[in-house]
Amino acid sequence: MTFRWIGCLLALLLIVSCSGEDRARAPAVRGPGTPAYGDAIVVGTIGEPSNLLPLLASDSASHEVAGNIFNGLVRYDKNLNLEGELAESWQVSPDGLTITFHLRKGVKWHDGVEFTSRDVLYTYRVTVDPKTPTAYAEDFKQVKTAEAPDPYTFRVTYAKPFAPALASWGMGILPAHLLEGKDITKSELSRRPVGTGPYRFKEWVAGQKIVLESNHDYYEGRPYIDRYIYRIIPDNSTMYLELKAGGVDLMGLSPVQYARQTDTPEFRSRFAKYRYPASAYTYLGYNLKNPLFADRRVRQAIAHALSKDEIIHGVLLGLGQVAVGPFKPGTWAYNPTVRDPGYDPVRARQLLAEAGWRATGPDGILMKDGKPLSFTILTNQGNDQRLKTAQIIQRRLRKVGIDVKIRVLEWASLLTNFIDKRNFDALIMGWTIPQDPDLFDVWHSSKTGPKELNFVGFKNDEVDRLIEEGRRTFDQEKRRRCYWRIQEILAEEQPYTFLYVPDALPAVSARFRGIEPAPAGIMYNFIRWYVPKEEQVH
Secondary structure: OHHHHOOOOOOOOOOOOOOOOOOOOOOOOOOOOOOOOEEEEEEEEOOOOOOOOHHHOOOHHHHHHHHHHOOOOEEEOOOOOEEEOOEEEEEEOOOOOEEEEEEOOOOEOOOOOEOOHHHHHHHHHHHHOOOOOOOOOHHHHOEEEEEEEEOOEEEEEEOOOOOOHHHHOOOOOOOHHHHOOOOHHHOHHHOOOOOOOOEEEEEEEOOOEEEEEEOOOOOOOOOOEEEEEEEEOOOHHHHHHHHHHOOOOEEEOOHHHHHHHOOOHHHHHHEEEOOEEOOEEEEEEEOOOOHHHOOHHHHHHHHHHOOHHHHHHHHOOOOEEEOOOOOOOOOOOOOOOOOOOOOOHHHHHHHHHHOOOOEEOOOOOEEEOOEEOEEEEEEEOOOHHHHHHHHHHHHHHHHOOOEEEEEEEOHHHHHHHHHOOOOOOEEEEEEEOOOOOOOHHHHOHHHOOOOOOOOOOOOOHHHHHHHHHHHOOOOHHHHHHHHHHHHHHHHHHOOEEEEEEEEEOEEEEOOOEOOOOEOOEOOOOHHHOEOOHHHOOO
16 A cells, blocks of 8 residues: 555655654754744755656655645554544444544645545545556455545445554545546646645656645644755765755765764754664565576575675665564564574575586686576666665675676666566665555565566465465454564565665754654654744745
8 A cells, every 4th residue: 555655666765754763863953943934945855756646656756745745544643653634533343344534624625625525435446446557556455345425424344354454544635526537647637736735736847846835724734834845866966965055955865974974063053964763674676587586595595695784884884774574673563583694605605506506607607507697686876875785795796606787777767667567687676664564565476467566576375375364453463473474484585685774864954943853753743844034045
């Protein structure tokens, strides 16, 4: 479901919405000033959105912007508990199968039309419509019946218990009066969205920026910051120069920038830096339909040939931690007994030999049936951390006789021409880690179709069964057992080599006040950020 997997593929573009209780750094010391309306925030990002209708987008850039324009029925609060958004309240039936949402009254779409249960019903129907090209229909397909008995009540009933049910309604609700009866894939709303959120769409200059204006009629109150400007700057170093020059107010720092370039009195007087474990991980994923990776001993060998500590220190300067699975360390679904395979090049060579890769060519590359052990890693342009990770992997694998080539691609091309078409050997990418641990969309074998998220093609009957079992019970202990076992299987199967969980390192201009780091990160209360009148620059 979108709400739980949004922002997946470009997770490291701008990590500002993750768990943040652990190591938040104190911001630059300034007085609180007096809250005032006005000014603008310029957010830097390396990725351009693809579609501002959240139902049709699978990249974080799109959801980053759309999240300011659209609301769901529910959302996570600062402490990562679900709370109402467009739903004022809800009731769950004793058997857990029916949820009745009571919608807020008086909420208006940005064009002035009132939000009602018709919009929720339309969003549900278009999501499960087979003609809608979305990766996020699965959660809504669990609904047996959906009804809107009156304009402010929406009720759904599930055929079976479905643990992620309530969280799934964090999906951005779409305007029925503008989309109903039309082909959503051809709607101009993908470029000029109309939502109910705190910001209204103003303009999109392709390749440069998207500008949003505050919604003075927002149901939670007018945001203090008048404009939200999303600047597209495809190079992190250039973005950093823009930050220092005042052309950008907020960006995710690279580890080098955080550790070596910003720890100065001058920078600290102008910016607040934050650091906390991101709800994201980076991985090396294999195309399991490629015969080269069909034998898991090859994948296990690669895992043993890599030193994750080397990657974390070399790429992240230590600002991250080893990933051994798809969950964030310390959370209830994370299995602490699953160990990293560990750096062991001798074992790597043994596994490759067992898989038939024994002979070596004149260049030292292992051979089998006359073919060299060689593959290409793809990753996206503009993410230096992934490129450096690929270079370290290339060097380490060369030492055990594996030839690796690296190809860096522009994001849209990588998605459209390679991931969607399953046209790759291996990828270095990242996922955000949703609050609910349901793994269905990324790991279930039914999600390997076109534009679906299990694009590596992983299929394991026991994992399928455990995923389904985990989402069919509200008992957290039973769910924990399912997810712990799944992590054991993934550690054995190695469909991905899980690499690291990075730290989020956002920097924000010190003129912004009202930022309160919390387990949800720093952006959860953005509409309450403000700039005192005397410090406003726009």
